[in-house]
Amino acid sequence: MAKPISIEVWNPSGKYRVVSTKPMPGTRWIHLLTDQDCRVEICTEKKTILSVEDILALIGERCDGVIGQLTEDWGEVLFSALRRAGGTAFSNMAVGYNNVDVKAANKYGIAVGNTPGVLTETTAELAASLSLAAARRIVEADQFMRAGLYDGWLPHLFVGNLLRGQTVGVIGAGRIGSAYARMMIEGFKMNLIYYDLYQATRLEKFVTAYGEFLQANGEQAVTWKRAATVEDVLSEADVISLHPVLDKTTYHLINKERLSIMKKEAVLVNASRGPVIDEAALVEHLKANPMFRVGLDVFEEEPFMKPGLAELKNAVVVPHIASASKWTREGMATLAALNVLGKIKGYPVWSDPNRIDSFLDEKTVPPPAAPSITNHLL
Ligand SMILES: NC(=O)C1=CN([C@@H]2O[C@H](COP(=O)(O)OP(=O)(O)OC[C@H]3O[C@@H](n4cnc5c(N)ncnc54)[C@H](O)[C@@H]3O)[C@@H](O)[C@H]2O)C=CC1
Numbered sequence: 001m002a003k004p005i006s007i008e009v010w011n012p013s014g015k016y017r018v019v020s021t022k023p024m025p026g027t028r029w030i031h032l033l034t035d036q037d038c039r040v041e042i043c044t045e046k047k048t049i050l051s052v053e054d055i056l057a058l059i060g061e062r063c064d065g066v067i068g069q070l071t072e073d074w075g076e077v078l079f080s081a082l083r084r085a086g087g088t089a090f091s092n093m094a095v096g097y098n099n100v101d102v103k104a105a106n107k108y109g110i111a112v113g114n115t116p117g118v119l120t121e122t123t124a125e126l127a128a129s130l131s132l133a134a135a136r137r138i139v140e141a142d143q144f145m146r147a148g149l150y151d152g153w154l155p156h157l158f159v160g161n162l163l164r165g166q167t168v169g170v171i172g173a174g175r176i177g178s179a180y181a182r183m184m185i186e187g188f189k190m191n192l193i194y195y196d197l198y199q200a201t202r203l204e205k206f207v208t209a210y211g212e213f214l215q216a217n218g219e220q221a222v223t224w225k226r227a228a229t230v231e232d233v234l235s236e237a238d239v240i241s242l243h244p245v246l247d248k249t250t251y252h253l254i255n256k257e258r259l260s261i262m263k264k265e266a267v268l269v270n271a272s273r274g275p276v277i278d279e280a281a282l283v284e285h286l287k288a289n290p291m292f293r294v295g296l297d298v299f300e301e302e303p304f305m306k307p308g309l310a311e312l313k314n315a316v317v318v319p320h321i322a323s324a325s326k327w328t329r330e331g332m333a334t335l336a337a338l339n340v341l342g343k344i345k346g347y348p349v350w351s352d353p354n355r356i357d358s359f360l361d362e363k364t365v366p367p368p369a370a371p372s373i374t375n376h377l378l
């Protein structure tokens with residue numbers, strides 16, 4: 001018999017049964033559900049990544065909706081079980097939903113929610129932090145200090161890259177990519193080259209206007225360019241940050257050949273999804289090019305790193321924390337809960353998933369809508 005899963009229950013007499021596969025930050029999301037007659041069951045198992053079997057046990061015989069995590073494999077098995085249990089709603093507590101088989105969800109009539117917008121600036125700030133940490137060798141220098149190796153200022157000690165006036169490259173100039181670009185342009189007066197399937201009109205207008213402002217103040221204007229190919233970005237930019245969705249068009253978007261056309265002293269940042277980079281090829285490239293630096297928040301086979309990466313001084317690595325600010329994580333929990341509630345209650349989908357502020361204001365009742373449903377099943 002399967003081992004029972006430990007749970008915490010809120011509002012035991014609630015009419016609708018909503019399961020969260022993890023405790024999530026804050027309590028607003030819980031109250032929003034219990035106030036609307038939901039019994040909320042939160043999985044409190046110590047295990048970090050739940051298996052499909054664990055989640056099947058959580059869904060049980062009757063379940064109206066589930067809030068899940070990006071580490072879980074939401075496919076045929078779980079969606080069919082959720083349907084059998086009477087469920088119609090699932091939301092990832094994440095904007096990315098490459099862990100979800102949307103076709104399977106459609107087959108069983110399950111709405112799939114995600115949490116856009118609330119994490120845009122937080123994620124972009126981490127990408128900017130990784131850019132700076134890699135360019136200025138912050139982690140290496142920190143380790144050097146802690147090891148007691150500093151014995152005085154030296155002209156060559158931890159010399160890194162200056163960002164001002166250099167070119168920042170963005171691949172995937174959607175919400176996060178555009179926010180990151182604005183930070184690097186406004187903060188360090190970098191020029192922009194970007195590649196995306198779509199034109200980033202608002203970003204282009206921002207750079208043009210900021211360039212004019214700088215010029216009017218006697219400074220050199222910043223410029224922008226929309227690249228025709230990924231290769232154009234890789235060969236021209238000094239700092240490159242990856243922000244596309246993960247799908248079959250972006251799997252191993254950065255591979256051995258593409259690494260080889262980048263500048264020898266370039267900085268590469270990834271806060272999108274690990275498989276966007278061929279990590280084994282990256283390790284080889286970092287070994288062969290000690291002045292090439294990376295800042296990585298995500299890894300191809302999380303929680304693992306490819307052999308050799310952890311030993312490389314020219315890599316800054318953090319454990320998928322790009323959206324980890326208190327406000328953002330509480331907001332993600334709120335949006336995920338409201339997606340599930342919206343479907344259960346039969347509310348419409350919010351008209352614009354890029355404008356979700358009205359759901360996040362703690363002092364007001366959120367609109368009767370599901371903030372972001374990706375498969376239009378409402
Ligand atoms: N490390 C972390 O903690 C976080 C990671 N993410 C990742 O960032 C991704 C982007 O999030 P948002 O900016 O909110 O999404 P978004 O949908 O606004 O932007 C994604 C962009 O990627 C572009 N794109 C799609 N295919 C492409 C291709 N083949 N080549 C170039 N560009 C392509 C799209 O046109 C779009 O502009 C998420 O899907 C998620 O995987 C998001 C939040 C936190």
Ligand SMILES: O=C(O)C(=O)CO
Pocket residue numbers: 070093094095096097119322323
């Ligand atoms: O939202 C996402 O897609 C993440 O990776 C975590 O915030």
